[in-house]
Amino acid sequence: MARNPGTTGLIMEEPLLWEKGKKGRLGMSIPESDVPEVAADAALTGAGPDFPDLSEVDVVRHYTRLSQWNFGVDTGMYPLGSCTMKYNPKINETFAATPALAAAHPMLADEYVQGNLQIMYELQNYLGAITGLPGVTLQPAAGAHGELTGMLIFAAYHASRDSKRNKILIPDTAHGTNPASAALCGYKPVPLKSGFNGILTVKSVVDAMDEETAGIMITNPNTLGLFETNIREIAEAVHAKGGLVYGDGANMNAVMGVINAAKCGIDVMHLNLHKTFSTPHGGGGPGAGPVCVTKELEQFLPVPRAVKVGDRYKLEYNCPQSVGKVHSFHGNFSVLMRAYSYIRTMGAENLKKASHLAVLNAAYIKEQLKGTLKLAYNRPCMHECVFSDEWQQEYKITTLDIAKRLIDYGYHPPTIYFPLVVHGAIMIEPTETECKDDIDQFIEAVKTVVEEGKTDPDNLRKAPVNAKLRRLDETQAARRPCLCG
Numbered sequence: 001m002a003r004n005p006g007t008t009g010l011i012m013e014e015p016l017l018w019e020k021g022k023k024g025r026l027g028m029s030i031p032e033s034d035v036p037e038v039a040a041d042a043a044l045t046g047a048g049p050d051f052p053d054l055s056e057v058d059v060v061r062h063y064t065r066l067s068q069w070n071f072g073v074d075t076g077m078y079p080l081g082s083c084t085m086k087y088n089p090k091i092n093e094t095f096a097a098t099p100a101l102a103a104a105h106p107m108l109a110d111e112y113v114q115g116n117l118q119i120m121y122e123l124q125n126y127l128g129a130i131t132g133l134p135g136v137t138l139q140p141a142a143g144a145h146g147e148l149t150g151m152l153i154f155a156a157y158h159a160s161r162d163s164k165r166n167k168i169l170i171p172d173t174a175h176g177t178n179p180a181s182a183a184l185c186g187y188k189p190v191p192l193k194s195g196f197n198g199i200l201t202v203k204s205v206v207d208a209m210d211e212e213t214a215g216i217m218i219t220n221p222n223t224l225g226l227f228e229t230n231i232r233e234i235a236e237a238v239h240a241k242g243g244l245v246y247g248d249g250a251n252m253n254a255v256m257g258v259i260n261a262a263k264c265g266i267d268v269m270h271l272n273l274h275k276t277f278s279t280p281h282g283g284g285g286p287g288a289g290p291v292c293v294t295k296e297l298e299q300f301l302p303v304p305r306a307v308k309v310g311d312r313y314k315l316e317y318n319c320p321q322s323v324g325k326v327h328s329f330h331g332n333f334s335v336l337m338r339a340y341s342y343i344r345t346m347g348a349e350n351l352k353k354a355s356h357l358a359v360l361n362a363a364y365i366k367e368q369l370k371g372t373l374k375l376a377y378n379r380p381c382m383h384e385c386v387f388s389d390e391w392q393q394e395y396k397i398t399t400l401d402i403a404k405r406l407i408d409y410g411y412h413p414p415t416i417y418f419p420l421v422v423h424g425a426i427m428i429e430p431t432e433t434e435c436k437d438d439i440d441q442f443i444e445a446v447k448t449v450v451e452e453g454k455t456d457p458d459n460l461r462k463a464p465v466n467a468k469l470r471r472l473d474e475t476q477a478a479r480r481p482c483l484c485g
């Protein structure tokens with residue numbers, strides 16, 4: 001290929017600070033002390049770690065160089081499927097950092113934080129409008145935390161009707177957190193196999209649903225990037241047996257302003273603000289997984305929630321049926337702020353457009369690469385498309401080899417070996433924020449790598465060769481992680 005964004009120039013080696021330090025180096029100048037020196041109490045200070053002596057420039061260069069070893073959406077395309085690693089406008093960071101909002105103490109009385117409460121109240125309403133589910137809690141700190149909150153709401157609902165249920169249906173295309181959250185809440189996950197075309201059949205749900213089953217957790221679009229077109233009939237089958245429908249809304253990036261969850265028959269749904277609504281994510285947080293519910297289930301939501309009384313805002317604690325608190329204070333407020341800013345700066349029409357573009361970009365990649373890699377399901381995709389390494393088997397090339405070689409071309413590899421239902425899966429989610437030129441360059445890189453796999457498979461198996469580190473022994477890394485440098 002003609003050009004690729006990957007290169008190795010000017011990426012520095014970097015020793016540990018302990019190896020770099022020299023006795024007597026100083027990072028700052030402190031004025032001479034004008035009071036008598038007193039020995040510190042050894043019992044208080046203890047032996048303490050032996051910190052290295054470093055100058056300011058040592059420290060600045062050390063951390064700047066380390067930051068250059070990182071890769072993020074601000075560096076380049078990050079096409080991880082199931083994650084929505086999209087570029088987030090910096091204006092949302094600016095708003096989230098506004099001191100009057102960001103520095104407000106969570107225990108201040110309502111009258112001193114009317115602005116914060118107004119933002120929480122309005123954000124609840126926006127998320128309610130986006131999902132069609134009007135009862136909203138902002139407390140959960142991540143998607144999985146939202147799922148657990150949803151399961152607690154399921155349990156509270158069934159308990160309020162004296163209905164004893166201990167199972168929950170979970171399709172094989174669900175995110176791994178779904179069965180985990182259900183199990184944490186005491187439910188036994190019952191796996192459902194998706195149909196030949198990658199989506200769930202109504203029959204499989206009808207056959208599995210009974211009066212001991214609390215409901216179903218369904219991800220839509222599912223983790224294959226496919227829309228569960230039977231969602232409404234599935235919801236009817238679950239409701240007919242007294243169950244509830246949980247919608248995992250982490251893939252909302254594909255359907256903002258397009259799908260109304262309530263009309264699909266969904267009763268409870270979480271959103272991942274750190275995927276869809278403008279918080280950079282990866283590396284573990286912070287996040288926010290607000291939960292939206294039907295009017296009927298609103299009484300079970302965690303406390304407190306922001307409410308409006310006249311023209312004032314307050315935190316409402318008086319909800320006797322509530323499942324209680326699921327997070328200290330009000331969730332991760334800075335993430336809520338970014339989502340609020342994102343929704344307000346985009347507006348309803350542009351949120352919809354973002355989803356349309358996210359789907360268009362994935363569909364474009366699917367069409368451009370379907371002659372190069374085998375498509376797992378040859379049908380219209382939503383925000384991500386899934387290939388397998390089936391056609392590479394005759395060259396003894398695997399998904400891992402392709403992913404590692406893409407690093408040499410300057411691309412963070414897509415998600416690999418997930419979802420589990422596709423053997424050797426390669427799952428690509430470009431998001432709406434990549435332009436056509438960049439997507440074309442990525443497509444060319446994938447095609448070049450796959451071609452190399454045919455002409456020089458040995459070289460591909462050695463990849464990456466241009467990266468800072470060569471291929472790691474992943475078994476060794478997992479079994480004997482070296483965490484001390």
Ligand SMILES: *Cc1c(COP(=O)(O)O)cnc(C)c1O
Binds near residue numbers: 082251
């Ligand atoms: C990311 C994701 C989750 C989990 O969200 P976390 O914030 O990582 O806990 C759940 N379901 C789906 C479909 C996801 O993509």
